[in-house]
Amino acid sequence: MATHLLQPDCLVLHDRLVVGAAVEVEDGVVTGVRDAAGDGARRLAGTLLPGFVDLQVNGAGGRSVPEATREALDHIAEAIARTGTSGFLPTLITAPWDQLMQQAGAVAEWIENYRGRGAQPLGIHLEGPFLVNPGAHDAAAMVDPTPERIDQMLTTCRGRLRLVTLAPSRRGAAEAVARLRSAGVSVALGHGVGSAGVVECVAAGATVATHLFNAMGPCSHRDPGMALALLDRPEVSCSLILDGYHLNPTIARQVLRSLGAARAVLISDSVAAAGMPEGTYRLGDKPVVLRGGAVRTEEGTLAGSALTMFAAADQLLQLWPEAGPWTVHRVAAHNPARLIGARGFGSIEVGARAQFNLLGADGSWEVVAG
Template sequence: MSTTLTDARVVTPGGVHEGWLTVEDGRLTHIGRGRAPGAGESLGGRHVVPGFVDIHTHGGAGASFPSGDQEQARRAADFQARHGTTTIMASLVTASIADLSRATAALAELCDDGLLAGVHLEGPYIAPSRRGAHDPGLLRHPSPGELSGLLRAGRGHVRMVTVAPELPGGLETVRAAVSEGVIAALGHSDATYDQAREGIEAGCTVATHLYNALPPLHHRDPGPVAALLEDPRVTVELINDGVHAHPAMLRLAVSAAGASRAVLVTDAMAAAGMGDGTYRLGSMDVDVTGGTATLVDGGAIAGSTLTMDTAFRRAVQDVGLTLEQATEMASHTPARILGIDSFTGSITVGHQADLVVLNDDLTVHRVMRRGAWLPAA
């Protein structure tokens, strides 16, 4: 089946141009400039960007990936897809090793089906002093042997693990992850600048939600944020919801790292798309008021209620990034991190037809995943 989308402002790796594109059997087969050579479905001059790739999210629509429940995972992925996230990696939070193994094994089956792009273990190998919304009673020192068991449960689908490298066993666990082809992310850490550098040298190539759950920048004690921003091997996650970081700090990160080393993530929890109330994030109770999620006990920020379309829109309208920068950060850079940029993450001939059609105000008009239009959000 062939579909031609006409009268579009297409955001490609080469820039933005007025034109058209053709979808056949779920893939992009033609991308043209100007008027389409034949009839097609008009997009009314709207922007078309590649489907968003979220490498850090815990759920949405009242459903949670950390639950390990496949039906909840399907519901969360479907919700986020209707907001433009056509590729999603499921993030777990700190739990017992037995519960993490169970959840990882269950989600791995959804990776087999192509619903998920992988599993991210955000805990339990994180610093108690920077635990955020993770259960302090379940935190553990990093262990290469223990991690190996979790990777076996995931059958190759665990794609990323967050580690505080300053903890006993931290550097060894980073090296063990990288040796298995797993992305090592530095996060929820109290590392000094030098300890962060050691983590990077050991193999950390991603910063889990930069700024959050890390010591702040200081001119005499730069800490891990400076180490992560200045190293060309590291890509930094940014939660652009107006709560986790001020727009000026996002501009600073993009100025230092560039759109090729910065990714927009949601860190969304089950409350995304829902009203105010009390929800669960792993074993922790979370209160959501005015769209902001905080722990009932202690008040720490507990993930977000963000969706990628909102993160993208804020990047342009509030942070002041260009459409091309926001597209790179929401789609191409995270696809490259996951090693899937050969078939998604940009509007390129031969790629999957993963597309987000945006209105003039950058709200979502329609979403196409693998050549099929999704129901409206």
């Protein structure tokens, strides 16, 4: 196929912003970055960033990942691609073990046969069942990460498991982290209470905190709890749900400044309600209600979000005025891709997928396919 050029007003590369440069694209892949475009380039009014990478997608557009059908998963991938996501981890939450393994196997099969529709699945995120603090999860289905369960999980996912969230205080948590890391799976800490086990699990290889502060119990000036214990670890990146409900704006602002562009990670934690009108949807086996922008269980507990990655980026820029497009690229694309080893995603460079997001001068977003 013929090579074509995209020339934005400003281009965001992994280490700098460049004015006047052009991206060379062939057959959906970046083949070069030129200092000057020359004739025939497609002009783009705005700043060009790589497509975003979302580590936690439970659903979108009225469909849910636990449905685990090709139709549902294709629909979700297409829905999130329209709002800036080029790569993602379909995420399964806590369920009875056999049911969860059945879902995981079906999602793994879908990934193996991905047909190129919408955002590309980069692997599976299992958020549970090795949790302590349920949040909106099924507390009755939470279990310890025994070696047998870890091995079955790895076998069932057939090399497609990329991220597991577990509570550091669960019996055998540090050993499970080490086993998963040896199998090439990234590990996040979340859904716990208190700081017990954090040091041991980080030493064993855990590198992420899942939706910092949410489902992590309290903290105070005398007890850092789980959230501040993780925030204090420089080797741990922290994912954040910036929907205006999961984190108070003042807390979110201080956390972002503490983490900086190197450690912050934006996620949607979107559920089926994302992109849909107010009403009742499902998260796993539970009904959840979207009202006033927040998604909650019938008991009032926050249950994922209706957030898109474009909206999360907007929230970041509002909360953190000193941030700009380069910071957005780090926390919404580069950092999440790095944490799961997703080659070809997270930056504009040779060999990367030619799926971009354009930030206009008026603050609007647009998906740009190469």
